[in-house]
Amino acid sequence: MGSAHPTWMEVASERKRKIEEKIPSEWRVDKTQLQGKCLVDLPRASGLLTDKELLITELSAVQILAAMREQILTATETTIAFCKRAAISHQATNCLAEILFDDALQQAAQLDDYMAKYGKPIGMLHGLPISVKEHIKIKGTTATSGLIAWANNVSNEDALIVKIFREQGAIFYVKTTNPQTLMAIETDSNLFGRTTNPHNKSLTSGGSTGGEGALLAMNGSPLGIGTDIGGSIRVPSAFCGTYGFKPTIGRLPHSGLTGLHDGMQNLVGVVGPLARSIEDLELFCVAALKHEPWKYEPSLIEMPWRPETRAPQKLKIGVIWSDRVVQPHPPIVRALKQVVSTLTGAGHTVIDWDASLHRELYDVTNKVYFLDGGAEYHEKLDQGKEPAVPIIKWLLDEKATKHYTVEETWKVNGQLDRLRTSYAHQWNTLDIDAILCPANASVASVHDESRYWGYTCVFNALDYPAAVFPVGSVEKTDSWKSFPPISSSPLNPLDMWYRSLYLDIEGPTRYEGAPISLQLVGRRFHDEKMLRVLSYLHERVDKSQ
Structure with missing residues (x-):
């Protein structure tokens, strides 16, 4: 760096250089292959992965662990495969914040030695590569929350979830990007740059766990650790077409993170999984609770995972067609109609859910996020002498305007x-058994246009477990004429703005290739039941497509 007190631009440039230099030259993609709009199939098209590596990286976490137990796969070959695929994914989307390939391969070799010596895995996650959101602590790595001021925040210990998973044989090989300050449903920062959506690079990967969303979508990880205080697991999962789960507060370990508004009590973030299957969401929860984490994190509820929970044979589902704040775009309405048709066709009861409380819930939730009027955000940006990126500038200008006594x-x-x-x-x-609703008013937004998180944050405020799941992708016939909004007139200026983003002629082209996802919500502490209902529902939807 050029001076004793480097500029934010020098700090960011050095960080990006360190990430790039850890990608081996033989894993670098021909730059001509990076020019397309959709890069989700780049790992296969690049020719850099062997047939076996492609096979390994397209298995679910549950399948990988089964193959590991049967000694069909080794930890080393599995880790190499995911390191390569993660490196390719980063070149396509800028999704990695830290590369730990050398440490991961060393750990994999030790696990293979253990398997060879004892003929059994060291724990239930033996040899499984797991990716981790950047602000979650891993000993010896930085946890910055996308802030220049915290660029050299090196963790001296693992977060509790990392410690628990490491003891069960998980391998940590990458940390993934999150936005400046974390408080956005896009992933952009001066420190790491912008993370794009592999399905369409003109669209965002979501946030704040956006690096995980992009990496999972490209099969660069079998399982990711994220966090969620307003939709930060669910929005990236929805925008990238993967699965994500926000548990009830107090169920899963949450200590060992960096972030602003530390100590806020009435609305608390949670740790949860991003995955490529519903089975893997549950695997994460079972592993997280296996060693009774409430003994080490006093705020947790002493509640083991309850695998015996079953979904009712006949479901009663409440559907939110619109939260009456921002009306969902046509592709999402179509997906809701499709799932409702599947449910009613199978003999289940579906009722319209009155979302009249959502406007007030959304407003009060935003107050809780910014009780200090954004003072801590401005303080950390000033400390790092960095400007707010566009989406954070909008947030601070529009939402963090009052300091509450x-x-x-x-x-x-x-x-x-x-x-x-x-x-x-x-x-x-x-x-009812569950609520079915949009995960967002839009499919993956064009960069800097993700300005509404009401479909997810209300369930953080209510502390209800919620998961998102993919239901196809945008089609050329997804128009307002085919799938009109609940109200023919805009409900408010924000609704009018969102409606203007999806014009009948341009909409399907503007959001070309974007996955469509929906959200399922359960009652507080009914996490297991909610996942059971989701599994049943998704199986029926898959069969109907």
Whole structure:
């Protein structure tokens, strides 16, 4: 670097150089192959992976572990395959924040030695490569939350979830990008740059776990560790066409992260999985709770995973067609209609869910996020002498405008508690098994246009477990004429703006190739039931397509 006090641009340039230099020359993609709009199949098209490496990297985590137990696969060959595919994925999408290939291969060799000596795995995650969101601590790596001020924040210990998984034989080989300050449903920062969507690089991968979303979509990881305080697991999963799960607060280990508003209590983030199958979502939860983490993280509930939970034979599902704040775009309406048709055709009960509480829930949730008026955000940006990237500048200008007093904070907390009670009453009255709804008003947004997270953040505020799942992709016939909004007139300026982003002629072209995903929501602490319902639902949808 050029001076004793490097500029933010020099810090960012050095960080990107360090990532690039850890990609072996023989794993570098011909630059002409990076020029297309859709790069999701680049790992296969590049010719850099062997047939066996392609096979390994297209297995689910559950399948990899089964092959490892049978000694069909070794930890070393599996790790090499995913390191290569992650390197290719990064060149396509800029999804990696730190590369740990050497450490991973060393750990894999030790696991293979253990298997050879004892003839059994060291734990239930033996030899499974797992990717990790950047702000989750791994000893010896940085955890920056995408901030220049924290660029040299080296962790001296593992986060509890990392420690638990490492003890069960997981291999950590990459950390993935998150946005500046974490507080965005896109992934862009001065430190790491912008992460793009492999299905269409003019679209965002989502955020804040956007690096994981892009990497999983390219099969560059079998399982990822993310976090979610407003949709940060679910939005990237939805935008990239993978699976993501936000558990109930207090179920899974959450200690050992860096981030702003540390100590906030009335709305707490959670750790959860991004995966390529529903089975793998549950694998993550089982492994996370296997060694009773509540003994080490006092805020956790002493509640083991309950695998015996089953979905009812006849389901009653509430459907949110629109939250009456921002109306979903035509592809999402089509997907909802398709899933509802599948459910009713199988004899299940589907009712319209009244989302009239969502406007107030969305507003109060945004207040809780920024009780200090964004002061800590501005402080850290100033400390790093860096500008806010466009999506964060918009956020701070539009959402973080009022500093609440202690008395005002009490009133906000009371308002949120009353809304939680009202929502629980509505659920009790209708006695549904789950809510089916959009994961976002849009499929993956064009960069810097992701300005509404109401379909996900309300369920953080309510503390309901929620998961997203893919249901096809945008089609040329997805028009407002074919799938009109609930209200013919815009509901508010934000709804008008979102509607303008999807013009009948341009919409399908603008969002070409984008996956469509929906969200399933369960009651608080009914995480297992929600995943069972999701598994049943997704199986039926797959058969109907």
